[in-house]
Amino acid sequence: MSKIHVSTTVNGDAVEFLADPRDTLLDCLRDQLGLTGTKEGCGTGDCGACSVQLDGVLVCSCLVLGAEAEGKTVATVEGLSNGPDLHPLQRKFIEHAALQCGFCTPGILVAANALLTQNPDPTEVEVRYWLAGNLCRCTGYDKIIRAVMDAGAEMRGTH
Amino acid sequence: MRFHTPKTFEQAAAIAAGASGLTRFLAGGTDVLVQLRAAIVTPDDLIDLKHIPGVKDIARTTEGGWRIGIAVSGAELGRHAGVCADWPGVVEGMQLVGSTQVQGRATLVGNLCNGSPAADSVPGMMAAGAMVSVIGPQGNRAVAVEDIPAGPSRTTLLPGEVITAIILPPRGAHGGDAYLRFIPRTEMDIAVVGVAVNLRRDGARIIEARIALGAVAPKILLVPAAAQAIIGTALDAVALAALSAAAIAASTPISDKRGTATFRKDIVGVLVQRAARIAYTRAEGASA
């Protein structure tokens, strides 16, 4: 099977890779580009661990073909911080102990960032429903929801 | 597997018509990729339709309805004020498909063509009287949504045919629609039962209705008997009971991992009343 040459932008960097037509964007990020921060928990779009933004849209990268990334921009957890400066969500997750094993964390951070970008002041219920596609088995979600709400408050400058 | 990115629907249809093996069209990809990964369906030719101009557009039809491009995602549909105002039941059905992430990709046409009897967006489209435009080797045709499903994972589309758009009819005055589904959790499940109700009122009296049921038969059903049970009524208790009975009578569900047949019949009888009440209330508010 011949591979497809893909040119795309990942976290602001222009990159190229060769994708098997069956390779998902998740496979390409992890195996071709070495960006292993994006995780695979299910491969069927049910757990959200592979969440990335594709042209600004939150998607499961396991449900996108690598070839579909041609000419698009991809944002992963590795691009969330600005150099050494953590994104407020990243800081709040550490401060609130919102991670235990940490495996779902990259996907949740990416998803929560997409939420706060379009809705800077979400209610608890809105956060819970937005993140319903991000499974976490360790925390019971409590501290995750608090961390997202608190990051939103900080980003709004209300504390 | 070959990956194609045609620039027109004609090209897409030609690739499909000329293919000798298994063909799949890629719009949102949220079903195609799951099947590909699990090796349930490994197409020989995968045809990505998202490079065709206009597939992301939502536009008014000359009749006053809506023409929805085949690559419009659930999230995009949900942000479209016009469609949301006219057909909230269609939109809420689509928005129940999958997670936020899946909403970023999943499409009405994909949900329809996946052929699932539990597809959340399809009852709403059927109840609305939506049509699809189809292009294929025999030229163009318009097909009612209820004529597309042929059974689990099967559609009536012919080899080489591809849907080019979904057409929602004009909402018209005093109409309302609603979709409700039952799932065990609050999100992330496939419908155990789905119910869409679309109706029009003249004062308190229902003068038109279309009711579609999901996950209670091998394919999604349009149930005229259920509609008849409320047409001419003000959705009083007697009408609701008749509606419930008609929906239950039309259902021939199976028992599976998602629910028993008995449970599905119980639930369809409950949800159809709840959905009808919402649609009825919405119709009261709708003026134009």
Add this chain to the structure above:
Amino acid sequence: MPKDDLKTAYRLVGTRPNRPDGLDKVTGRARYGADISAPGMLHAAVVRSPHAHARIIRIDASKALALDGVKAVITRADFPTGLTGEDWNLQENTLAGDVALYDGHAVAAVAATSKLLAQDAARLVEVEYEVLPHVIDVDAAMQPDAPVIRAGTADHSVPEGMHPNVVKYIEFGHGDLEAGFAEADLVRAQSYKTEATHQGYIEPHACLGQMGADGKGEMWVCTQGQWYIRRMCSAVLGTEASQLRVTPSEIGGGFGGKTTIFMEPLALALSRKAGGRPVKLVMSRAEVLRATGPTASASMDVKMGMKVDGTITAASVNFRMQGGAFIGSSPVGEALSCALACYTVPAVFHQGYEVLANRPKAAAYRAPGSPMAAFAVESLLDEMCHELGLDPLAVRLKNAAREGAKASYGPTYNRIGLVETLEATMAHANLKVPLGPNQGRGAAAGFWFNHGGETSVSLAIGEDGTVTVSVGTPDVGGSRASLGMMTAETLGIAYESVRVNIVETGALGVNEPTHGSRATFASGLAAVEAAKQAIAQMCARAAAEWGIDAEAVEWLDGAAVPAGPNAGKFPPMSIAEIGAKMGSTGGPISGHHEVTAGGVGASFGAHVVDVEVDPETGRTTVLRYLVVQDAGRAIHPAYVEGQYQGGAVQGIGWALNEEYVYGADGRLQNAVFLDYRIPVASDLPMIDTVIVEVPNPGHPYGVRGVGETGITPPLPALANAIAAATGVRLRSLPMSPPKVLAAIKANARG
């Protein structure tokens, strides 16, 4: 108020600093099982049985091997023979021998130059099966006509005349049961069932293994215990343990499910066959659900006698559990031991049977056995309280186990905190919130033993006075933080000056996994002892420099100081000073502690849940949830709360929707997160927590394990709340909407 004589004022213990691995985990840098690659690496895929029970007639890999890039195919013939006991079980579960014992049982494995190629090749391996009759349900597996899964498996404990699928029998108790029931004003007996559930960790099993023809090997793997991986792989492969070096990756959840092996020996065997090239093997979610270690399913009878004042006079339990097709995999012994452990009952009797079924080999899952037992016992207790018009929490308090009382499983309790836990529960504001229509409140108590286990910790003073601690217990939820805090507290230095590393098998003596809620307890105890050793050395170095006796030096706030005015007047010698010159004062300074940790303190908990049940659909919504549990001492309260919340939510999932669904063909129907329904964020409210602290005298900081108890009360608490909301009692898990609605309808029909 302090509940013992242990010091309660600490500088670090009880505070909430950032975890040391937080930065890696929020930036995507932390490396988990599948995140590493090696030069020349091959990818593996596994061929699995589609049948629940089938004789393997023939395996033909010729078509797979003919593919360009396929480097090795292995079957059981590539493994040594003659293993016995649990080693044989592990080998048989890794790769089927003559018979595939469950849907998903591995029968062959392939290594190839790419992931897709390996998967394609696995599909080309032809396996001819003779399908055999199968049995899934634990009760059905005990029936006379049940297919025999493996004759001769039963051990010495099974009485004559039982079905060959019954492989273990356990019986214990004390007191005069008949007299106890005779003394009761109310005697009730009921039967309960629970379905198998999965730990549901989000990270699928993954490893990268390399082994040469000389039997030397390396493995990178997500595991709760690298030494267990080493021992088990070596046993299965017939190699020597110390020749295999196992490095634990970061672990994406385990909950007991990553304390054993499933496919790790396959990567090593493939590597060996492929000339020593490293082999990466990553499970899909479907493989995780079909072929790793879910928990047992259970069928249980409970009988209890109670006086009108709530005194429990006698109780008996009879449990049947299947843990798959292998002896010793069900937690029936644990279930029996936990069943009545919350209460002091004069007469108790326990009977249990382990039964084989055509299901995957059960692994540990958070307080193994205790949740099922609690579901049965705490449900019946609640029902009887309501029948007698008694407050179920008050009855629990009246009968609560306490220090000096005889435990239901035999021995006498030391200092335990159930009474304090129940008192804190009854005082909580959640219990005063009024409930509306179709709403109900349910409470339950729970217990877990906790565990010490084999532990080896090493600590080294750095040249600048900072400290490295090497531990063998992978960090599943913040233990680097708690271990660093206890070490820094003991040494009197900054938390940030301690680095805690989880190390590979070559770096320490044998450690048991992070299981049994033991990481903070046992590695913590050992880290404190190691720190004390280092302190003794540092005091000796200072004494030598000052020219006084080592006994005349004490350690205060991170520095050696003369002990009292008679020792001489010297300025404090800080750990940094001592570290800077240790090369010239006698060499490196370190501390080690090796122990099979005793002094374990059991942890008791009580949960209260408010639910609303839709009477027309049977769907349960959790409105409010309270966890109260004795932590002994919460080293890092935020991670203690995290354990409470996480355990509660796993229990909520188990109670409401999670289950293994099998078809009539014995195949698992829901091997995907879409249909294996773990709770999602929108299903839940915030989970309120109260940390009770009744310090464990067996630990230097009073720690009890906190990880496991939290999953035990939710099952009965939800059942009790649903009963309160609907008037119907569910005695079979999960309490999914179809079951609840059917019960409501049956009740309405009278």
Add this chain to the structure above:
Amino acid sequence: MVEINLWSGLRRFAGDQTVISVSGSTVREILDALVKAHPALLQVIKAGVSVSLNGQIVTNMSTAVDPLDEIYLIQRIKGG
């Protein structure tokens, strides 16, 4: 003499008793004495039991025992 409390399922391997008095000053010695008195218990001990000494599970076989100690054999417990 030290009293060892067995679980009742072991009665049939121990002459219909659940409390056995043996002599010995360590856990190892009393378990050896127990097996010597009731050889059928060997398979049970080999299969794995936990020894509770005054309410604590002990794993070190050299742990000293005293005639006043409370000793129970209980089901082996594994955690998650």
